[in-house]
Amino acid sequence: MNNLIILPIVIPFIIGAILILLAKRITAQRILSGITMSFLLTLSIYLAVIVYLHGTIVLEVGNWEAPFGIVIVADLLSTFMLLLSNLVGTICLFFAFQTVAETREKQFFYPLYLFLMIGVNGAFLTGDLFNLFVFFEVMLIASYGLIVHGGTGYQLRESFKYVIINIFASALFIAAIAWIYAITGTMNMAHIAERVAELDQAGALNFVAMLLFVVFASKGALFPLYFWLPRSYFGPPAAIAALFGGLLTKVGIYAIIRTFTLMFNHDIGFTHKELIVTIAGFTMLFGVLGAVSQFDFKRILSYHIISQVGYMVMGLGIFTPLAVAGAIYYIAHHMIVKTALFLFAGVTERITGTTDLKKMGGLLGTHPWLAWFFFITAVSLAGIPPLSGFFSKFPIILSGFEEGQYVIAGVALLVGLLTLFSMIKIFSYAFWGKQKHTKEQASVPVRKLLLPIFPLVALAIILGFAAEPIFTYSLEVAEDIMDPANYIDSVLKE
Amino acid sequence: MEVLMAIMIGIIFMVSIYLMMSRNLLRVAVATLLLSHGVHLLLLTMPGLQRGDAPILSFAADAYTDPLPHALILTAIVISFAVTSLLLVMAYRTYKVHKTDDLEDLRGSADE
Numbered sequence: 124m125n126n127l128i129i130l131p132i133v134i135p136f137i138i139g140a141i142l143i144l145l146a147k148r149i150t151a152q153r154i155l156s157g158i159t160m161s162f163l164l165t166l167s168i169y170l171a172v173i174v175y176l177h178g179t180i181v182l183e184v185g186n187w188e189a190p191f192g193i194v195i196v197a198d199l200l201s202t203f204m205l206l207l208s209n210l211v212g213t214i215c216l217f218f219a220f221q222t223v224a225e226t227r228e229k230q231f232f233y234p235l236y237l238f239l240m241i242g243v244n245g246a247f248l249t250g251d252l253f254n255l256f257v258f259f260e261v262m263l264i265a266s267y268g269l270i271v272h273g274g275t276g277y278q279l280r281e282s283f284k285y286v287i288i289n290i291f292a293s294a295l296f297i298a299a300i301a302w303i304y305a306i307t308g309t310m311n312m313a314h315i316a317e318r319v320a321e322l323d324q325a326g327a328l329n330f331v332a333m334l335l336f337v338v339f340a341s342k343g344a345l346f347p348l349y350f351w352l353p354r355s356y357f358g359p360p361a362a363i364a365a366l367f368g369g370l371l372t373k374v375g376i377y378a379i380i381r382t383f384t385l386m387f388n389h390d391i392g393f394t395h396k397e398l399i400v401t402i403a404g405f406t407m408l409f410g411v412l413g414a415v416s417q418f419d420f421k422r423i424l425s426y427h428i429i430s431q432v433g434y435m436v437m438g439l440g441i442f443t444p445l446a447v448a449g450a451i452y453y454i455a456h457h458m459i460v461k462t463a464l465f466l467f468a469g470v471t472e473r474i475t476g477t478t479d480l481k482k483m484g485g486l487l488g489t490h491p492w493l494a495w496f497f498f499i500t501a502v503s504l505a506g507i508p509p510l511s512g513f514f515s516k517f518p519i520i521l522s523g524f525e526e527g528q529y530v531i532a533g534v535a536l537l538v539g540l541l542t543l544f545s546m547i548k549i550f551s552y553a554f555w556g557k558q559k560h561t562k563e564q565a566s567v568p569v570r571k572l573l574l575p576i577f578p579l580v581a582l583a584i585i586l587g588f589a590a591e592p593i594f595t596y597s598l599e600v601a602e603d604i605m606d607p608a609n610y611i612d613s614v615l616k617e
Numbered sequence: 618m619e620v621l622m623a624i625m626i627g628i629i630f631m632v633s634i635y636l637m638m639s640r641n642l643l644r645v646a647v648a649t650l651l652l653s654h655g656v657h658l659l660l661l662t663m664p665g666l667q668r669g670d671a672p673i674l675s676f677a678a679d680a681y682t683d684p685l686p687h688a689l690i691l692t693a694i695v696i697s698f699a700v701t702s703l704l705l706v707m708a709y710r711t712y713k714v715h716k717t718d719d720l721e722d723l724r725g726s727a728d729e
Contacts, residue, residue: 253689253692256693257692257696260696260700263700264696264699264700264703267700267703267707268703271707274710274714276714276715277725279707279710279711279714279715280711280715280723280725281725282707283642283704283707283708283711283723286700286703286704286707287637287645287649287704290649290652290653290700290704291637291649291652293696293700294649294652294653294655294656295656297653297656297657297659297660297693298656298659300660300689301656301659301660301662301663301664302663304660304663304664304685304686304689305663305664305665308664310685310689354725
């Protein structure tokens with residue numbers, strides 16, 4: 124039973140290794156990776172249900188007892204993130220079948236894809252700080268491969284910068300691990316949490332907390348470490364851009380939420396309410412200003428990732444159950460909607476051959492389904508009720524006002540307005556107006572491409588109309604992670 | 618001894634960051650290599666440099682060394698090896714495609 128929770132890490136590993144051997148057989152690769160991802164999705168739904176009903180599952184790898192061995196922990200937050208990431212992973216894979224060029228598919232595309240999933244799933248499930256680093260690296264090395272996949276000049280140039288910033292952040296991560304090990308003498312996150320509580324997070328521990336925050340902030344694209352994101356996400360094919368946009372920054376956000384609810388939650392006045400909230404405000408503002416200034420479909424979406432990551436971190440910074448629940452709900456909303464929007468960018472690129480908004484127009488006339496699906500997700504992103512975006516922003520901003528954080532709440536409202544502005548900009552440039560694409564382009568069939576995106580659009584609507592049960596769930600997740608004793612007790616079994 | 622190590626790690630970090638600021642692709646790649654050495658030494662030094670036997674119970678020594686930092690460093694070395702080799706390949710391909718190793722020329726223009 125407990126062994127089940129290691130499967131999301133082991134299965135993509137084994138299948139990915141097999142796929143390397145089948146590198147030239149595209150059909151076999153597609154079938155195998157499709158089955159694997161669908162299975163992972165089913166498994167993560169099952170795990171989420173099991174953990175919800177029966178509580179946290181802990182696996183001590185190799186039967187080494189908790190503070191000494193490595194533990195794999197599936198609690199509410201982990202399984203929630205696992206479910207979302209495998210959902211996004213499955214959908215992007217099915218989109219990749221139809222859009223990624225065959226020459227690229229032969230170059231180990233699917234093995235890299237599955238290796239990326241090992242890293243992501245592992246980062247969510249591990250209960251050991253050093254293992255978190257290892258899984259981050261697995262994820263990043265696979266992402267280096269995927270982001271430069273195809274090797275065009277643009278990709279090589281921008282990926283180099285992406286790799287450098289990530290290597291630097293990883294080096295800081297090891298430095299933070301070294302300090303934590305020197306101070307607490309352990310690598311087990313629950314054990315670290317216990318010892319940090321004993322030391323009352325005094326002295327160098329606050330410094331280490333900030334160092335970890337910088338590391339995760341550079342992976343999660345927070346101000347001022349977001350500059351690599353818009354350019355590097357522009358290069359790769361749509362399926363990969365969507366996967367990265369939906370998934371990768373959220374792994375960084377997960378790590379921030381985990382460290383700052385489990386371990387470093389004893390100096391909330393300074394770390395959460397001042398520092399994280401301030402950073403969140405700048406992240407939102409600069410992200411959305413970047414988006415407003417752009418005239419490119421993919422770049423606008425990339426800048427919006429930054430502004431929305433700010434909302435999640437803002438929810439964490441305010442640190443009331445309602446705000447954290449809002450942040451968790453926001454992650455769900457963002458992963459679903461953002462992936463869908465990036466995939467729509469891919470579909471429009473397939474039709475018009477460009478992502479420059481000034482060269483597009485009139486898609487509403489030739490591809491109405493695409494246009495209306497895009498419209499639904501875009502207004503959902505902007506936060507128009509009754510879609511998912513409204514119910515994810517509402518609790519965060521509400522608790523901002525309740526806690527007297529008026530400035531940040533005001534910024535959040537302004538950012539919401541500017542988000543709506545730039546979404547409408549995309550809609551009016553690309554879908555309204557005179558038709559700028561040729562007759563042949565107008566008859567490009569997109570129904571098959573829209574098929575994998577449809578579940579995401581449906582989920583964006585369901586998340587809005589069925590907000591109450593899902594929000595209740597997020598609230599339970601938030602209450603679970605805000606009391607670190609739950610996590611510590613189930614890992615150390617005291 | 619720890620102080621000496623700390624100074625050395627500081628110097629390695631300094632050199633590495635200086636190289637990372639340079640305009641040459643290869644120097645930046647070497648900088649990441651040096652940086653990883655710096656943090657591995659830090660990982661070795663932070664728990665305290667210890668004298669003692671290998672932590673195998675049958676040795677019956679007075680003191681044992683802590684094996685965990687070594688295990689962590691070994692893992693970190695393997696990872697940084699993989700990343701460095703990947704980075705070198707990428708730097709080489711970037712040089713081949715763009716015909717330059719000057720990062721100033723690789724900034725990217727505003728019109729794309």
